[in-house]
Amino acid sequence: TIGFFYLHEAELFMSKVASHIQRYCALHNYNLKIVSFDLDYYNNINLHQEFTKRNLKGAMLVAVNTEGCRKSFHALEESGFPHVRFGNAMFQDELSAPLVRGDDAGKTRMVIDYLRRKGHSRIGLAYFERGSDVEQEYLNFYDKNGCHKEEWLMRVRFSGPPEKWTGFPEPGMAADYIERNPDITAVIVENGSVCAELMQHASRAGKSLPRDLSFVCLADWPGLNVMVPPVTAIKVPGEAMAERACQILFDIMENNASHSKRVDALPYELIERDSVFTLGL
Incomplete structure (x- = not known):
């Protein structure tokens, strides 16, 4: 079982991403556990113990800009538990776990x-x-x-x-x-x-x-x-990000691969509608 952890306030986007992750996991015979958390979630939790309690073999996590999150992510790296950071670049200069995000x-x-x-x-x-x-x-x-x-x-x-x-x-x-x-x-x-x-x-x-x-x-x-x-x-390139994060996580879990300091920033797509006027016409 794989875990996907994200901030509840991001539900609009992350629920769609979770569906893409779930589909990719199913193709590779993994189950997905989805956890939507509040802003203070990382403040009072030992992630490694939490993952062990949930019988997870790997995890994808969205960081939030709190000191509790920083400490939790550092401790998780020290534990060696397979994980990929997802979606934003909080503490990017401090952490080594691979990160999949948009550009x-x-x-x-x-x-x-x-x-x-x-x-x-x-x-x-x-x-x-x-x-x-x-x-x-x-x-x-x-x-x-x-x-x-x-x-x-x-x-x-x-x-x-x-x-x-x-x-x-x-x-x-x-x-x-x-x-x-x-x-x-x-x-x-x-x-x-x-x-x-x-x-x-x-x-x-x-x-x-x-x-x-x-x-x-x-x-x-x-x-x-x-x-x-x-x-x-x-x-947002949600489907591409989901697939890339799964590929990296599975490689770490199955092949003990090292993706230390890896950052994959995937391109976005412009959807042109009617809210921009062409000046000079």
Whole structure:
């Protein structure tokens, strides 16, 4: 039996990934145990003991940005239990276990290049984590291609599922962002709910979408395809990531192979809809 452990807030995406993992495991005569956990899960658990109790032979785990997670992952590596990190790069410089993830820097470059081809040069960014690949790629672009304004960036830490979305962490963030950035022509948004909120406030402010303000979301969250206008978004390579993680884990389990420090960053796909206006037409 293999274990797949992920944060409950990521259920929208990870449940689909889990189905791909389950299918691949079944083809290779493995069962899959799926565990959806809360943010503090890693704080008070010995992962090796937990896996032994569950009779697991290997595991795929999604990290979260907590000290408990850091300590748990270090301890798991020291135990030698076969595992693959999945989905994000938390503590990447500290850990040796193989990591399968999407190419976040690559998807950000792809979206910026796409917007540039559409004539956009004043591009905003609403994102999660300071220092992330998304932020760094955005800043790198403007370092090479002209200055951005600090107010073009908005960090929104909320990343829960849409059914829990009640607005930005600070009331008025969306309206303030639209009001203080009349010069931007497009916004890259990391979270689907944030994208919806920004679009609503832009419309209320009298902007015609996408003619006055274009949007691209860095993940194809449910509902973006039925918004007005339907939102151009990035498709997570969930099936390819699931297959790659299984291949690596099975190789470790069956052949005692070493994949130390291996990082597989798989490419995303742009889904073009109607939320980006071509300037100059």
